[in-house]
Amino acid sequence: MMRRLPSLLCLLALLTSGVVFAQAIDPLPFKDRAEEVRFQKLTRELRCLVCQNENLADSNADLARDLRHEVFDQMQAGKSDDQIKQYLVDRYSDFVLYDPPVKAGTLLLWFGPLAILLAGAGVVVFTIRKRGRTETPIDSATNDQGEDW
């Protein structure tokens, strides 16, 4: 048992340090669990502007911390999620949203993949129909196809 003690202590230190660290990043005084969940969800949908592939919830950047506090303060002031998002969009543009709104500038982003999928499906349908027409009456067409590709 004594031989195991150091490793157990290490394990304990590792486990607790994670907890302490996580709290030290952002000790925000949430009044209940629901509020914290709402805060976490909201900051996960917002992009950090300094390290642009991180969301506000995860980022360690100074500005991200400031913005988290801003979000928290506005939640305390009774603002809705949409109002808080709008506050940030007014200052940092749609770029802060991980879920960009559908509008003229984002049509390609939203529907581009669908358009490409439909175009691909169109080509497939067109090809199958054309083959269906040419291949059934003439047997030798199969040879042609093999050579072609």
Place this chain on the structure above:
Amino acid sequence: MRRMIPFFAFVLLAGLLGFGIWWNTQHDQREVPSPLINKPAPAFVLPKLDEPSRTVSRDSMLGKPYLINVFGSWCIACGEEHPVLMSEGKNIGVPLVGYNYKDAPENAKAWLAQHGNPYDLIIADEEGRTAIDFGVYGAPESFLVDAKGVIRYKHIGPLTSDVIAKELKPAIAALAKEQP
């Protein structure tokens, strides 16, 4: 001709890839377009760096265009920009307002004493709260504010001689033309 189709498809994809590479070298991918362009600057009230008891506000600055330059002694890119402001800051034709961002006043003063002070006026935002209203997300950033207090141009990143000549000076010249 049919057997050339894969080749054409390849050329098309290669062209698209080439365009993507070219496009990404042409602009700064980190740059976030500011929604504040052509909108009134946020109503700030900030203390002066050298005289914290006196404040400067947007309304007290009305009447004359000026350039706000966000900087901090901790900011490496600001150090790169600094010599350009020292040599060209006086020649741009509008007052240069330093915006000391999230900086301890004594650090800012020491930094300016060491590298020189290109600013006509310096305001201090130690907390960085007002900077959020300006949509600042990294220093250095520069905002050109016109006589009516409207933001007319923003540059993100260090001002260079090239940017000043090609973007900033034309923007300032356009402002001068508007004034009766």
